[in-house]
Amino acid sequence: MQKLFYKDPYLQTFTTTLVRQSQDKSGKWYAILEQTAFYPEGGGQPYDSGSLNDQTVIEVQEINGEIRHYLKDKLPETSKEVKGIIDWERRYDHMQQHAGQHLLSAAFEELFYYKTKSFHLGKEVCTIDLDTTELTDEEILEAETLVNRIILENRKIETKWVTQEELSDYPLRKELSVSEDIRLVIIPDFDYNGCGGTHPHSTGGVASLKTLSLEKQKNMIRVSFVAGNRVLKQLHEKQQVVSELSSLLNAPQNGMAEAVKRILGQSKEQAKELKDMKEKLLEYEATALSSQTEVVAGRTIIKSVLQNKEMAELQSMARKLVSAKDDINVFLFAENGGKLQFVGARGSNSNLDMRYVANKVFTFINGKGGGRENFVQGGGETALTGEEVLEKITHLLLND
Known part of the structure; x- marks a missing residue:
């Protein structure tokens, strides 16, 4: 064929x-x-x-x-x-990316002796894996600058079929994987490489190359890049994002970083204020609950059903209550949409095994959880309301 x-x-x-x-x-x-x-x-x-x-x-x-x-x-x-x-658009894109990879790999090897171990031509971006564990921003910029200079020089990209014996005439960048039908892709005085792919006739056909990111891969560094028309596509997409963010932040492009830092700082302050306010609210709620004790089968208990409370908030309230009264037994539920969360705690002078109570509760609500004899937590379904489960706990204590 x-x-x-x-x-x-x-x-x-x-x-x-x-x-x-x-x-x-x-x-x-x-x-x-x-x-x-x-x-x-x-x-x-x-x-x-x-x-x-x-x-x-x-x-x-x-x-x-x-x-x-x-x-x-x-x-x-x-x-x-x-x-x-x-499909010419697809073919030419592949030609630009593949030639761009040759240029970038050659640049890293010529400048820093970093060999390319693998190459992937993806639908959106391309990657090469370099045989090094460290790569600086300065090295990436230097390699990228060299590549774009070679592109602007519009050097020829030649292809040549050679025999095994003729290979010694060329300074190949890597060992060949074939011994017959050997095809070389050559950028004179820059890159000599065995390759079966398609490429533009000259480096100018690549148009431009831009590195995007790097990440560590085992004992190598993976460099992501785009070439040719993909560079313009990336620039267009990033410019749209920058324009939208500039408008949202009410800041020019060169002032966006400072604007984001300022917003993040304000966000942290607001988060701290919100946390402090929640803590104060929990203290008020715990104080109000501490006066709502009742005695069941000789045990002093506090029970309550709260709405839309996080588990951490239930735990905090329970700890506050048992630390204030050492003979107390606390049963708190939170109804959150279709879920029911439960915390049980006892004071230091109570001998009620909360694990026993929790096992019964989890059976009632088809739930699960765990803890120790003095503090338990878990959750399940709202097949029963929190009030209905509390009634069952009261019945349990009366018949214990």
Whole structure:
């Protein structure tokens, strides 16, 4: 099969002969052509998409030496001559990203001797994994600057088929994974690399490159970047975000950081004030509850059903109550939507085992929880109201 994408990576339409159609093990139809401009997935570059005689090509793979064009629908049996159309926007994007990766990897190696261990061409961003555990912002900027200088110089990107014996004539950046059908992609005096992908004819076709972020990956550093038209897309998206935030913060772009710091500072102060107010409110509520004691089977108890209280608030109130009265037994419930939360606590002079009470409560409300003999907590469903469960606790104490 002739691989037209190697003869002319800019070829967008072609006409060829259909060799055959078949189905793979999963039942998907694919076409084998006499020649093709569709690039199959490989070497970190995704496959091309497009159409064959107006039938959508959804995937292209090279399997057992043949290029399979997977189709959305089978071509008519009468099809002999086939017209292929490449999704050019997708193809050229892949060409820009792949060439951008060559440039960026070469820059990191030339400047800092950091080798690229892997490359991923994603739908939105691309990544390379560098063989280093540390990478500074200054190094990233220096590599990015070198790449964009090479792009502006519009150097040729050459491809050459060579033999194993001829490899010694080229300073390759990494060892090759093949020993036959060796194809080199060369940016003279900068990068010499074995590669089966498609690239622009010159570095100017990459247009520009921008690194986005880095993260540690085991013993490597992963650098995210975009090239070509994706740089403009990223700039447009980020500019929209900056404009919206600038309007919301009522601050110019260069003053946004200070505006956010100011808002975060105010937020922390307000959060502290809110916490202090909640604590005071809990104290008032605990004081009010402390006067609402009753005696059940010789035990002094305080019981209450509260609305929309967090578990931490119930726990805090219970601790305040038992620390104020050492003979008290406290049963607090909070009704929060469709959930019922429970806290039980006893003072130091009470011998009531709260775990025994909690086990019964959790049975009533189909819930779960835990704790110690003097303090328990948990939650469950509101099959019963808090008041109904309190009645059951009173009945339990009377019959204990």
